[in-house]
Amino acid sequence: MSLISVEDAVARMLAGVTRRGEDTVPLAKARGRVLACDLSAKRNQPPFRASAMDGYAVRAEDTAAGAVLRQIGEARAGSHFSGTIGTGETVRIFTGAPVPAGANAILIQENARADGECIEVLEPVAAGRHIRAAAFDFREGETLLPAGRRIGTRETALAAAMNHAVIAVAQRPIVAILSTGDELVEPGEEPGPDQIVSSNGMAIAAMVAACGGVARDLGVVIDDKQAIVDAAAGAKDADILVVIGGASVGDHDLVQPALSEKGLKVDFWRVAMRPGKPVMFGTLGRTRVLGLPGNPVSALICALVFLKPLIAAMQGAEGTEQTRLLPLAAALPEVGDRQQYLRARFIDCLGRTAVTVADDQDSSLLATLARCDALIIRPPFAPEAKAGDVVSVIDLAQALS
Numbered sequence: 001m002s003l004i005s006v007e008d009a010v011a012r013m014l015a016g017v018t019r020r021g022e023d024t025v026p027l028a029k030a031r032g033r034v035l036a037c038d039l040s041a042k043r044n045q046p047p048f049r050a051s052a053m054d055g056y057a058v059r060a061e062d063t064a065a066g067a068v069l070r071q072i073g074e075a076r077a078g079s080h081f082s083g084t085i086g087t088g089e090t091v092r093i094f095t096g097a098p099v100p101a102g103a104n105a106i107l108i109q110e111n112a113r114a115d116g117e118c119i120e121v122l123e124p125v126a127a128g129r130h131i132r133a134a135a136f137d138f139r140e141g142e143t144l145l146p147a148g149r150r151i152g153t154r155e156t157a158l159a160a161a162m163n164h165a166v167i168a169v170a171q172r173p174i175v176a177i178l179s180t181g182d183e184l185v186e187p188g189e190e191p192g193p194d195q196i197v198s199s200n201g202m203a204i205a206a207m208v209a210a211c212g213g214v215a216r217d218l219g220v221v222i223d224d225k226q227a228i229v230d231a232a233a234g235a236k237d238a239d240i241l242v243v244i245g246g247a248s249v250g251d252h253d254l255v256q257p258a259l260s261e262k263g264l265k266v267d268f269w270r271v272a273m274r275p276g277k278p279v280m281f282g283t284l285g286r287t288r289v290l291g292l293p294g295n296p297v298s299a300l301i302c303a304l305v306f307l308k309p310l311i312a313a314m315q316g317a318e319g320t321e322q323t324r325l326l327p328l329a330a331a332l333p334e335v336g337d338r339q340q341y342l343r344a345r346f347i348d349c350l351g352r353t354a355v356t357v358a359d360d361q362d363s364s365l366l367a368t369l370a371r372c373d374a375l376i377i378r379p380p381f382a383p384e385a386k387a388g389d390v391v392s393v394i395d396l397a398q399a400l401s
């Protein structure tokens with residue numbers, strides 16, 4: 001059976017995926033959510049000409065060194081001076097205060113000497129200095145955060161400054177996660193002699209939450225068709241069902257046979273990627289089903305390549321991983337027919353960041369993955385790469401934070 005390319009597989013998976021409905025949430029609870037509508041400023045920022053420094057509001061033309069100005073009032077953040085500054089006059093002003101009429105510069109207090117209401121200019125100041133124009137940051141009506149933008153710290157700050165306390169965000173996709181395998185026990189349980197601890201369910205649930213989805217961990221199910229069918233029923237109202245393990249060709253890889261009996265329509269199975277060849281995607285009613293390989297590193301890399309963009313698309317967001325170009329610290333051999341995702345580390349090469357691959361690329365090695373900084377992506381049939389050649393890299397600290 002021929003393998004589908006990663007690009008084609010992702011495109012097929014995303015075809016026809018639309019954003020879910022909307023929720024209205026307090027901005028304070030919106031972190032990680034995706035904006036459902038453009039967000040525009042409800043006000044100018046700053047709303048008035050504002051002082052950027054503590055000092056004296058002056059007419060720049062009055063500030064020859066040695067000139068003495070007469071202080072006629074005070075302006076503080078939250079409390080303006082209502083008069084107008086005339087020739088030879090000044091107003092004591094503090095950072096954030098509205099600049100009084102007549103003033104065109106702020107003389108910082110370090111460059112002035114006060115003696116009662118007489119203010120001696122120690123250094124002249126140019127017109128416009130230390131004044132923030134009204135709407136210097138943004139203007140009422142300007143769209144500053146587009147629909148599809150994920151709310152992080154910077155977006156929270158900007159939305160708050162634009163005076164939005166409540167925002168419309170995309171509903172969070174519900175992602176059911178089912179781990180399959182006789183050998184698995186939940187973390188914290190005592191494994192039997194032939195058993196291991198299931199790490200994939202928790203790992204994928206953590207990723208789902210980080211992507212703004214709602215993870216519903218259905219736990220571990222044994223390699224038994226009926227048991228898989230019964231457990232998968234827990235995903236009935238889910239947008240996505242992720243089934244981990246049992247995706248390959250062994251006698252105990254029963255996920256497809258089991259779910260096919262319930263109406264699973266397989267769209268693609270087996271992708272030209274390493275690790276991750278056994279990835280499967282299909283639909284079961286309105287639920288999208290993603291079958292991930294059981295090997296823990298494969299499961300996470302495939303979740304990065306497939307699940308993250310799928311969850312993002314259901315929120316109307318862009319989910320393709322950002323890549324950067326970095327030089328290789330050492331040569332790499334040519335690539336076969338499967339796109340490679342090589343675990344790698346950043347190293348310093350004469351002041352420049354370069355990448356070097358981990359010694360062992362086995363797809364079971366979670367400790368190696370945790371030590372690594374990056375995935376190097378090498379396309380199918382890429383020729384041998386020399387040290388210094390530039391490669392495309394995913395930063396794991398961002399991608400799998």
Ligand SMILES: Nc1nc2c(c(=O)[nH]1)N[C@H]1C(S)=C(S)[C@@H](COP(=O)(O)OP(=O)(O)OC[C@H]3O[C@@H](n4cnc5c(N)ncnc54)[C@H](O)[C@@H]3O)O[C@H]1N2
Nearest residue numbers: 179181198199200201245246247248253292293294295298
């Ligand atoms: N004859 C072939 N054998 C295999 C092929 C192949 O093409 N031909 N593909 C290999 C590749 S690549 C992978 S990846 C695995 C994928 O197999 P499955 O998705 O069917 O996964 P399992 O066999 O169930 O498990 C593989 C491995 O991962 C461990 N595992 C499973 N689930 C979990 C979990 N929740 N947490 C931690 N570890 C888990 C499991 O114990 C196995 O060691 O197939 C190869 N074989």
Ligand code: MOO
Nearest residue numbers: 275276277298363
């Ligand atoms: O998904 Mo398998 O890793 O290619 O080891």
